[in-house]
Amino acid sequence: MRRACLSIAAMATLLIMTGCSGPPPLYVDGGYVRLNANPQAPSAAYFTIHGGGDPVVLRGVTTDEAVRLEIHESMTQGGMASMKPVDSVDIPAGKTVKFAPGGKHIMLWGVNAQTVADGKISFTFIFSNGDRILADAVVQKPDGSAANAAAGNAAAGDHMENMANMAH
Ligand SMILES: [Cu+2]
Incomplete structure (x- = not known):
């Protein structure tokens, strides 16, 4: 699913570069989950959202696997780091x-152990224009290494492919 979105994005980029005036697509990529070293504490997921032709609002994110x-939004005020939930x-x-x-970041409680072993978590991003975009996140151990080596390598391969597409 993520691969399909990326190739649509790459194709759209090509169309724009060849003079077609279609709007850029709204899409999500670069997802990863960093597991907390303390299994009782929540983990965090990170993504990059690429805005499309019109401004939208991210209204929510869901997953079946937590x-x-x-x-959440983290901030530092007077040297104190804190975070608060945001609605949109x-x-x-x-x-x-x-x-x-x-x-x-997306704060995750109770991530499914089997999903962690598989090394990948799927999220759905819900936007104000009605778009629901499915995006995968690679699961990383607290030290940043891949929780599942095969899934981690596949993600790295995706990234390389992405870079190659952009160079065209
Ligand atoms: Cu948080």
Whole structure:
């Protein structure tokens, strides 16, 4: 599913470069879950959302593979790091919104152990324009290495393929 979205994005990029004026697609990629070293504590998921032709709002994220999740925003105030849940995230047209450590993230409670072993978690992103976009996240151990070596390598391969597409 993720691969299909990426190739549509790559094709759209090519169309734009060849002079077609179709709007850029809204899509999600670069997903990974960083497991918490403390199994009782929540883990975090990170993604990159690429805005399409019109501004939209991310209204929610779901997964079948965790007990609960929340969209969070981390901040540092007076040297104190904290985070708070957010209900929605604005995705401006044509802009990239990155979920990354120290900023926006998806907090996950009770990640399915079998999913962790498989090394991949699927999420659905729900947008204000009605789009529901499925995106996979590679599961990483607390040290950043892949929880499942095969899944981790496949993701790295996707990334390389992506870079190659962009170079065309
Ligand atoms: Cu959080």
